[in-house]
Amino acid sequence: MIRSFLFWLMLAGAAFAVEPDEILDDPVLEERARELSKGIRCLVCRNESIDESNAELARDLRLLVRERLVEGDSDDEVIDYLVSRFGEYVLLAPRADGVNLLLWWAAPVLFLGGLGIAGVYFRGRRENPVPEELSDAEKERLNELTSD
C-alpha cells in the first residue's frame, strides 16, 4: 500500500495538476474540460486521471482537450478523438460494448440472481424444514424406480 502511494507522491512534485495558464477564459468550456479530464487516464501514471496528474503528458492531454473544446467539439467528439489516437486505454470508465458488457452487467445480474436465490430461500424458511433424509422404504422405492 505504502509503495504505490509513494510512487504517486514522487510524481506529485511541487507543481500541481491544472496549472493557472491552462485555464480557459470561458467558464462553461473550462467546466466541461474539467469534467472530461476526470474521465481521461494519464497514460504514464498509475490509475490517475489527467485532472489529478502532474505528469507532462497529462498536461499535454489537458491542453489537447481544451483545444478541441475551443474548436467547437462536443464532449463525445473529444472522447472519440482521444480514443482514436490513444486507444480505449485512455478512458477510465470502459465503454459498455463487446466483452466490456460483462464488466458493466455482471454486478446487476448477480444482484438480481442474489435476490432470486434469497426469495427461494425465504420461501423454504417459512415452514418447517422437510425431513433430512429419505426413509429406508422410500430409498427402496427409489431404487426400484431407477434401476430399470
Added chain:
Amino acid sequence: MIVELGHFTLLLALLVAGLQMVLPLVGAQKNWVPWMAVGAPAAIAQAVLIMFSFCALTYAFVTSDFSVRLVALNSHTLKPMLYKVTGVWGNHEGSMLLWCLILALFGALVALFGGNLPERLKARVLAVQAAVGVAFLSFLIFTSNPFLRLAQPPMNGQDLNPLLQDPGLAFHPPFLYLGYVGLSMSFSFAVAALIEGRVDAAWGRWVRPWTLLAWLNLTIGIALGSWWAYYELGWGGFWFWDPVENASFMPWLIAAALLHSAIVVEKREALKSWTILLAILAFGFSLIGAFIVRSGVLTSVHAFANDPERGVYLLAITGVFMGGALTLYAVRASEMQAKGVFSTASRESALVLNNVLLAVSTFVVFIGTIWPLVAEMAFDRKVSVGPPFFDAAFTPFMVLLALLLPVGSILPWKRAKVGKALRPLWLALVAAFIVFALVWTVQTGRTLLAPVGALLGSWLVIGALADLWVRTGRGDFASKLSRAWRLPRADWGRVVAHMGFGVTIFGIAALLAWEIEDVRTASIGDEFRVGNYDVTLVDVREVQGPNYISTMAEIRLQRGSEVAVLTPESRFYPVAGMPTTEAAIDNGVFRDLYVVIGDEQADGSWAVRTFIKPFANWIWAGAIIMAIGGTLSLTDRRFRVAAGAARTKARVPAE
C-alpha cells in the same frame, strides 16, 4: 548478535508452527487428548518467538545497524526515533514480519482466552491458524528474509524518505494488518467447523468477536490511509479506487457482511453455510489483497516481472488455502442444516438482503479491479477501470443499503407485523425528507448529490435513534433513559455504527457536491475571492528546514470576523532529491480551508490553489464512529459470559 538471535527465533517459530499445525489436528481426529493439548502452548510459544524476532529487527533499526541489509536500504541515522521504529514495517520484508507476528498473536489470543471453546474445536482452530502461519513464515524466510546481512556495511542508510515520516502513514499499516490478519481467525474457525461438520449458535458467538475485531481495525486502517491521502497529496482527494485501496476495501465489505450473517447464526441458527462461505472468502480477499499489493501485478498490468518469485508464492498460498477450504466446503456444506424458521418480513430476511447487497458491492470492486487484467489476457483489449466506473457501478448498491438499513434493523426476529414494526420509523422518514428539502432549497440549482446524501445520512442517523427508542420499550422518558443505559453493549454498538455509516455518507456527498476550487496566479499582496472568503497572498519566502529547503507562502483567509492564516509549503529534500507539496489546512467542523502553493511564474507571481471543502472531516469522523460502534459491540458481555455458559452444551460430541 541480537539480529542473529532474531533470525534464529524466526526459524524456530516456523518449526513450532509446523508442530502446531500437525499434532492438534491429528489429535482431534483420533481423540488423543495430549496431542490436542499441544496446540495452546505451541501457539503461545510461536507468538513469543516471532515477537522476539520483531524486537530484534526493531533493535537493528533503532541502533541503525547498517550491516543488516534491510536497515541499510530503509533507514538513516538522521531519521527521528519515531520513524526509525515505524520504518521497521515501512518496507516489504518488515511488514511481512509484522503480518506473521499478528497472525501468531491472534493464535496466542485464542490459546489464552479460548478456555470456553470445546477442546477439539480449539485444537482444530489452532492447527488451521498454524497452517496459515507456516505458509507466511516460510514465505518470509525463503523469499523476503529481513535479517540478511551485508558483507560490507555502508556508512549510512540509503533512505531518508521524507514521505514515510508522517504519523498518518506510519500507523496505517499496523491497523490494516490487524484487519487483514484478523480475518484469518474467522477463516480458521470456519475451516475447523467444516472439519468438525457442525455449526451451531455457539460457533456463531465464538467467531463474531474475531470478525468484529478485524473489521474495526480495518475500518481505522482504511480511514487513516484515506485521511493521509487527503492532506498529503496536495489536492484533497480521499479515495481513488486504486487497486491497492480496493485490496483493503474488499475484505472490509465482506467482513461487514460476515458480521451481520454471524448474528443470524448465533440468534436463529440459520444462514450457516453462507456464513461459513463468507468467512472463507473474507480471508481469501485478504490474501488476494496481499498478492495485489506485493506482486505489483495490478497496479501496473505490465509489472508482473517486478517480483515474480514473491508474486507466485503468494498466489500459491492463496490458491492452496482457498482451494482447500472451498473443496472442504463443497463436501461438507450440505451438512449444515438450518433450524430457524422465519417469515419474509423479519430481521433475518433483512440481514439476508444486507448480505446480498454487501456481497454484490464486493463483487463490483473485485471485477473492476481485475478487469484490466482479464480483458487484456483473455480478450486482448487494453482497458482502464477507474473512478468513473466504480462511482457509477458501486454507488447504487450503497444507496440501496442505506435506504434499507434502518428498516431492517428495526424489524423483529422471526416474523414482523410490518405496519406496527415500522411505525417508529415514519417520524425518521419525515425528518429525513425535511432535511432533504432544506438542503435542496439552500443550495438552489445544483446537483441532487448533496440533498440525496443529506437524506440518506439523516435517515440513517435518525433511523438508528428510532431503533434505540424501540429497544428501550414503553414508559416515560426517564424510564426509557435508564433502560437505554442498561441495554446490551451490542445494541449500542449497532446503533452507533449505523450512525457512523450515515455520517460518512453525508460527508462524502457534501464534499463532492459543494467543494469549491480556485486555481490562479497571484502576486504578493494580491487579494481575491473564493466562495465566501477573501483570500490574500501575504508573503512567500524561502525557509531552511532541518533536512529540506522550503518555499513557504503565507495566505490569509477571511470571512467576516473569522480569520485563518495558513502557510502551505513546497519542499525540496536534497538527500532524497525529492520535491513534496505540503498543503496547509484549516480544519473545521463544517468546512476545511485547504491551500496549496505552486511554482513561481515567469512574471514573479505564484500559482495558488485554494479549496473550500465542506464537511470533509465528517468522512473520517463517520469511520471512527463506526469503529467505536464495533468496539462497543465487542465489549458486549455475552461474548464473555454467555460463551462460557454455552460450554456444557457444546461439549456433547459432534458426531
